[in-house]
Amino acid sequence: MINGLVRAGRADCYLKVFGEMRGSRVEVDEYTIVALLSACSSLEDRGTGRLVHGLVYRKLGCVNENELLVNALVDMYAKCGCLEVAERVVSCGNGKSGVAAWTSLVSAYALRGEVEVARRLFDQMGGRDVVSWTAMISGYCHSGCFQEALELFVELESLGMEPDEVAVVAALGACARLGGLELGRRIHQKYDGGSWQCGTHGGFTCAVVDMYAKCGSIDTALDVFSRTRDDMRTTFLYNSILSGLAHHGLGEHSMAVFEEMRLLGLEPDEVTFVALLCACGHNGLVDDGKRLFGSMLTVYGVSPRMEHYGCMVDLLGRAGRLDEAYCLIQNMPFKANAVIWRSLLSACKVHGDVTLARLASLELLEMEHDHGARYVMLSNMLTLMDKHDEAASVRKGVDDVGIQKPPGWSYVEINGALQKFLAGDKSHPEAKATELMLRNIHMGLKTIGHVITV
Numbered sequence: 001m002i003n004g005l006v007r008a009g010r011a012d013c014y015l016k017v018f019g020e021m022r023g024s025r026v027e028v029d030e031y032t033i034v035a036l037l038s039a040c041s042s043l044e045d046r047g048t049g050r051l052v053h054g055l056v057y058r059k060l061g062c063v064n065e066n067e068l069l070v071n072a073l074v075d076m077y078a079k080c081g082c083l084e085v086a087e088r089v090v091s092c093g094n095g096k097s098g099v100a101a102w103t104s105l106v107s108a109y110a111l112r113g114e115v116e117v118a119r120r121l122f123d124q125m126g127g128r129d130v131v132s133w134t135a136m137i138s139g140y141c142h143s144g145c146f147q148e149a150l151e152l153f154v155e156l157e158s159l160g161m162e163p164d165e166v167a168v169v170a171a172l173g174a175c176a177r178l179g180g181l182e183l184g185r186r187i188h189q190k191y192d193g194g195s196w197q198c199g200t201h202g203g204f205t206c207a208v209v210d211m212y213a214k215c216g217s218i219d220t221a222l223d224v225f226s227r228t229r230d231d232m233r234t235t236f237l238y239n240s241i242l243s244g245l246a247h248h249g250l251g252e253h254s255m256a257v258f259e260e261m262r263l264l265g266l267e268p269d270e271v272t273f274v275a276l277l278c279a280c281g282h283n284g285l286v287d288d289g290k291r292l293f294g295s296m297l298t299v300y301g302v303s304p305r306m307e308h309y310g311c312m313v314d315l316l317g318r319a320g321r322l323d324e325a326y327c328l329i330q331n332m333p334f335k336a337n338a339v340i341w342r343s344l345l346s347a348c349k350v351h352g353d354v355t356l357a358r359l360a361s362l363e364l365l366e367m368e369h370d371h372g373a374r375y376v377m378l379s380n381m382l383t384l385m386d387k388h389d390e391a392a393s394v395r396k397g398v399d400d401v402g403i404q405k406p407p408g409w410s411y412v413e414i415n416g417a418l419q420k421f422l423a424g425d426k427s428h429p430e431a432k433a434t435e436l437m438l439r440n441i442h443m444g445l446k447t448i449g450h451v452i453t454v
Contacts, residue, residue: 001017002014002017002032002035002036002038002039003035003038005017005039006035006038006039006042011039011043014035014036014039015048018032030069033052033055033069033072034068034069036055037072037073037076040076041080044079044081046076046077046080046082049076049077049080053076056069056073070090070098071098071100073086074086074101075100078105079104079108081112083105083108083109086104086105089101090102090105099127099128099131099132100131102121102125102132103125103132106118106122106135106136107135110135110136110138111142113142113143115139115140115145115148118139119136130156130162130163130167131164133161133167134166134167137153137156137167137171138166138167138170140174141173141174146173146177146178147174147178149171150171150175153170153171153174165204168187168191168207169203169204169206169207172184172187172204172207172210172211173210173211176211176213176215179215180215181211181215184208184211185212188208188212191204202232202233202236202237205232205237206237206239207240208221209224209240209241210240210244212244213244213245213247213248218245221240221241221244222241225241233266234266235267238257238258239269239271239272242254242258242275243271243274243278245257245279246278247278249279249282249283250283251279251282251283251285251288252283254275254280255276255285255288258272267300268302269302270302270307270308273292273296274308276289277292277308277311277315278311278314280292281311281315281318282318284318286319296308306334306336306339309332309336310337310340310343312325312328313325313328313340313343313344313347314343314347317344317346317348317350317351320351322347322353325344326356336363341364341367344356345357
């Protein structure tokens with residue numbers, strides 16, 4: 001009964017059922033303990049979990065020889081964030097800590113962002129199964145280590161193991177983030193037709209559509225989407241293609257796909273409207289965007305969140321309606337975040353509104369004391385408007401507080417391999433060859449009369 005409540009999402013009722021069990025003088029066994037620990041894991045209830053751990057010793061004695069209980073205890077402590085305790089339970093398992101226990105620990109450390117610790121534990125595991133590999137691959141993706149995730153996925157394949165849906169979807173997501181089109185296409189072709197595609201959410205198809213769209217191949221994304229049967233289309237799938245269309249600036253196409261979604265009777269959610277509003281912003285569809293924003297709550301029952309207001313500020317800012325955008329910010333039901341103020345500042349730069357730009361910069365100053373990009377943007381805008389004294393003053397403020405903008409990496413896929421670059425970085429193995437080629441190109445262009453400016 002306790003297990004059934006957990007699976008049905010009613011884990012909060014487990015204590016009542018357990019109380020009735022004790023009142024009926026029914027003895028506790030290891031399966032009862034596992035069910036209780038499962039409920040604590042689901043609720044992340046570390047307090048009750050510790051009490052259940054104590055109950056284990058009172059009723060069953062030492063658990064180190066019981067793999068089922070060791071796995072359940074580790075899973076509970078890991079999901080409740082007590083990773084050091086979970087690791088001690090694994091260490092005291094006398095070899096009875098199964099793959100499930102180690103996997104719970106790896107997953108928990110990875111989700112907490114400690115991927116180095118997770119990888120150390122992963123490498124220590126014996127008899128790793130597909131779930132273990134999936135936990136580490138997903139953990140890398142969760143922490144933004146997409147290249148490491150793909151390297152591990154390829155290693156999994158090289159061992160002849162069949163990855164599960166979660167691992168494949170994670171790998172496709174990593175390809176999407178790195179622009180790894182060729183690897184993503186290979187993964188799609190290899191695992192297309194897998195049994196998991198019959199699932200209710202169609203995670204594989206969504207990931208494929210998203211990967212092609214983010215890697216610049218929107219036509220292929222549309223082809224995969226169009227070949228998906230109507231009865232297999234979900235809100236998740238429509239969100240993937242709508243986000244792709246928005247990313248490629250195909251606003252009118254986005255509106256047509258949304259209408260098709262409505263005719264199928266699928267309910268849009270928060271993600272749907274973020275994609276649609278972004279598409280409207282990129283294509284200057286102000287009236288469509290305002291209509292959609294106004295219908296969110298009244299027609300579809302979706303309450304606008306910070307992201308939706310951000311899209312509207314961006315939409316209005318791109319269209320030059322800066323006062324309207326500022327008015328929307330002032331009337332939001334919550335305090336605007338830095339993303340919204342940066343969006344307004346960017347629009348002010350494009351349309352030359354110094355007054356609003358100063359105001360947005362002041363708001364950003366209160367939120368992000370150490371972020372220099374907004375000051376550079378304001379300074380550049382003042383320079384373009386011949387306000388050189390004010391621009392110099394802003395730049396001096398940046399220098400005085402020592403603000404630096406952290407560098408960002410760039411990735412490019414060459415012959416199926418991902419290459420990682422940083423401006424001014426000399427550590428890449430092909431750095432010298434690249435510099436030599438650029439010098440040759442530079443000289444060749446000068447020879448035929450082009451003027452090269454840096």
